[in-house]
Amino acid sequence: MTSIKEQAAISRLLSFLQEWDNAGKVARNHILNNFIQTNQGKTSPELEQEFSQGASLFLVRLITCLRITYMTGSCLEKLLKSIGIFLSAVGSNRYLIEFLEVGGVLTLLEILGLEKIKEEDKKESIKLLQLIANSGRKYKELICESYGVRSIAEFLAISKSEETQEEVQVLLDSLVHGNPKYQNQVYKGLIALLPCASPKAQQLSLQTLKTAQSIIGTTHPSIVDCVLKVLGTMHLEVQYEAIELIKDLVNYDVRQSLLRGLVALLIPSVKEMSKLQPKILTDSPILQITTHLPVFLQQAAAAKTIGVLARRDLSTAEEMLHMRVVHSLMAAMGNTDHSNSQRLASLTLEFFVQTFPVVEEHVRKSMGEELYQLFLIHGEDLYMKIDSIQADILTANEVNVAKVLELYGVANSSSSVVLDPGDLNQMTYITHFAEAKAQEDEEAESKE
Numbered sequence: 001m002t003s004i005k006e007q008a009a010i011s012r013l014l015s016f017l018q019e020w021d022n023a024g025k026v027a028r029n030h031i032l033n034n035f036i037q038t039n040q041g042k043t044s045p046e047l048e049q050e051f052s053q054g055a056s057l058f059l060v061r062l063i064t065c066l067r068i069t070y071m072t073g074s075c076l077e078k079l080l081k082s083i084g085i086f087l088s089a090v091g092s093n094r095y096l097i098e099f100l101e102v103g104g105v106l107t108l109l110e111i112l113g114l115e116k117i118k119e120e121d122k123k124e125s126i127k128l129l130q131l132i133a134n135s136g137r138k139y140k141e142l143i144c145e146s147y148g149v150r151s152i153a154e155f156l157a158i159s160k161s162e163e164t165q166e167e168v169q170v171l172l173d174s175l176v177h178g179n180p181k182y183q184n185q186v187y188k189g190l191i192a193l194l195p196c197a198s199p200k201a202q203q204l205s206l207q208t209l210k211t212a213q214s215i216i217g218t219t220h221p222s223i224v225d226c227v228l229k230v231l232g233t234m235h236l237e238v239q240y241e242a243i244e245l246i247k248d249l250v251n252y253d254v255r256q257s258l259l260r261g262l263v264a265l266l267i268p269s270v271k272e273m274s275k276l277q278p279k280i281l282t283d284s285p286i287l288q289i290t291t292h293l294p295v296f297l298q299q300a301a302a303a304k305t306i307g308v309l310a311r312r313d314l315s316t317a318e319e320m321l322h323m324r325v326v327h328s329l330m331a332a333m334g335n336t337d338h339s340n341s342q343r344l345a346s347l348t349l350e351f352f353v354q355t356f357p358v359v360e361e362h363v364r365k366s367m368g369e370e371l372y373q374l375f376l377i378h379g380e381d382l383y384m385k386i387d388s389i390q391a392d393i394l395t396a397n398e399v400n401v402a403k404v405l406e407l408y409g410v411a412n413s414s415s416s417v418v419l420d421p422g423d424l425n426q427m428t429y430i431t432h433f434a435e436a437k438a439q440e441d442e443e444a445e446s447k448e
Contacts, residue, residue, distance in 0.1 A: 009052035016051075020061055025074060028065070032078040036085065044091035059086050059095055063102055070107060073117050080124035087131045096135055105132065105146050112155040122155065123164040126171055133174040140175050144182035149175065153189040156204065157196035169204040176212045187212045187220065194226040199235040206230070206241035210248060219252045228261045231301035232294040243305050250309060250316060259309075259320055265302035266328035266345065268295045296338035303332055303341060307348035310355075317355065322406075326352055326359050327399045330366065333382070334395030342383035350379045359401055366397045 020031055039047060047055040066079050086095040111117055111125040129152070132139045143149075152175075156168040176186045190212060193205040206227075213219070227249070230242045249258055306325060310317035329352070332345035353360045364372045371390050378385050386394075 006052070010054075013052045013054045013057070017054075017057055017061070020058070029075050029078065032075060032082050036078065036081050039085050042085070042089055044089045044095070047086065047089055055086070056095070056098060059083070059098060062086075063099060063104065067102070067107055070111055070117075071114065073114075073121060076111070076117065076121040077124050080121065080128055084124070084128055084131065087128060093135075096132065096139075100132070100139075100142065105129070105143055105148070108132075109143075109146060109148055109151040112151050119159065119161045119164055122159070123161070123167055126152075126155075126164065126167045130167070130171050130174060133171060137178055140179040141181055143175065144179070144185055149182070149185050149189040153193050156201045157193055157198055159198070159201070162200050165198075165200050165204055169208055172208050173211060176208065176215060183212070183216055187216055191220055191223050191226050194230050199233065199238050202230060202233065202238045203235070203241050206238070206245050210241075210245050213245070213248055213252075219249065219254045221254070223249070224254050224257050224261055228258075228265065228298070228302075231265070231305070232298040233301075234293075234297060239301050242301075243308060246305055247308065247312065250313075256319075259316070260323055262302045262306055262309075263320060263323045263325050263328050265298045266306075266325075266332045268299060293338075296335065296341055299332055299335065300338060300341040300344050303329060303344040303348050307344070307351055310348065310351055314355070317352065321352075321356065321359070322402045324400060324402050326363065326401050327397060330363070330394045330397045330399060334391045334393070334397075336383075336388070336391050339383050343380055346375070346379050346382045350375075356401075358404060362399050362401055362404070366399045367393065 020028065023031060039050060042050070044055075051058055062079060062083050066076075066083065069079075070076060083099065086092060087099060089095065108125045108129050112122055129143060129148070133143055149172075152168060152171060156165055156172070159165050159168065172186060172190065176183050179186070187209070190205045190209045193201055196202060196205075209223075227242055227245060230238060233239055233242075246258065246262075249255070306320060306329070310320065326349065329345045329349040332341050333349065335341045349363065353363055363375075367375060371386070371393060374385050374390075375382055
């Protein structure tokens with residue numbers, strides 16, 4: 001037989017459940033407020049004690065109410081917070097299973113895609129998904145099997161709240177850890193987010209990709225183009241994260257295509273420029289420059305990134321010499337439509353000139369003594385010192401250090417020969433060797 005005390009507790013529980021069952025919208029809102037204030041942070045045994053070992057009876061009612069009303073958004077935030085109290089309680093595995101058995105994950109994912117639902121409600125849905133994902137590998141797999149990665153990624157791209165977007169990042173980061181079966185799916189979802197229109201989503205995706213890349217260990221071919229396109233952003237925080245990711249990616253199998261892609265961005269293709277070119281007769285010069293801005297931003301960011309990579313690793317700098325990076329940097333320095341491209345390209349070229357004597361000799365010869373002295377004295381602000389003729393000299397340069405290196409016999413990137421700073425003086429002989437070789441070839445041809 002139950003004691004009088006137990007009977008009283010059961011009676012209170014039944015009375016509470018009856019009150020919920022008979023309550024309208026306003027009364028239920030009041031009940032939820034009281035429940036949240038009273039039970040936040042309680043463990044599973046404490047909740048059971050509060051509900052006389054019948055906490056699941058109230059949880060079932062909360063879940064049922066959620067499934068019936070979530071499309072209307074009625075009391076949704078408080079409903080989700082109340083369910084979260086059960087799912088976050090220590091020893092809450094039974095509550096979690098009860099929630100999942102009735103399709104809780106699908107409901108939470110659907111909430112993310114509903115236009116009429118408030119951002120705050122969707123944030124609570126994300127927090128519940130975090131609780132589920134953090135409960136173990138099989139629960140992460142359940143979210144992914146429910147097309148969760150796509151729903152979560154799409155919500156990150158369209159969310160207008162940075163706080164909510166940061167919660168989404170936490171969820172995606174959780175899904176990429178300890179989830180070997182679906183970690184590639186999360187990785188691809190993050191890459192797919194890079195072209196989105198939200199700078200915050202791009203920034204968070206790049207941060208999470210950096211983590212995911214180290215976990216997965218292999219790259220997806222599409223990551224190079226996607227990351228290089230992100231360099232066209234106007235947002236420096238996004239550019240910073242893109243460069244941080246590129247610094248990691250050069251250690252993977254996409255190294256060559258990534259470096260070549262960066263060098264190519266220094267000279268925008270005719271196709272890209274013509275695609276963006278407005279009609280000269282109808283548009284002003286200011287509008288033309290504005291229209292070209294993404295291409296020029298990419299150019300400037302590429303010059304900056306090349307400088308970062310070259311300073312970190314001389315072997316990377318040497319590889320880019322074989323890709324005619326010096327020629328391309330000088331061409332970017334001549335872009336009078338975008339001063340930041342000129343400035344960053346000049347700073348990066350300055351490093352190559354100071355590091356490789358062969359570059360110094362060829363740059364001096366191409367620029368001419370007057371322009372070269374200006375470059376040495378005013379490297380960073382050279383763009384303010386040069387005239388249109390000097391800009392044309394830079395743009396039309398024909399410097400080809402790669403050809404000289406090949407003639408000298410310096411290995412290309414596939415042989416990965418690294419020159420220590422102390423040994424770089426050897427390269428002063430390269431130009432003389434190349435010129436002598438070219439002269440010998442001409443004499444041989446004339447004799448024939």
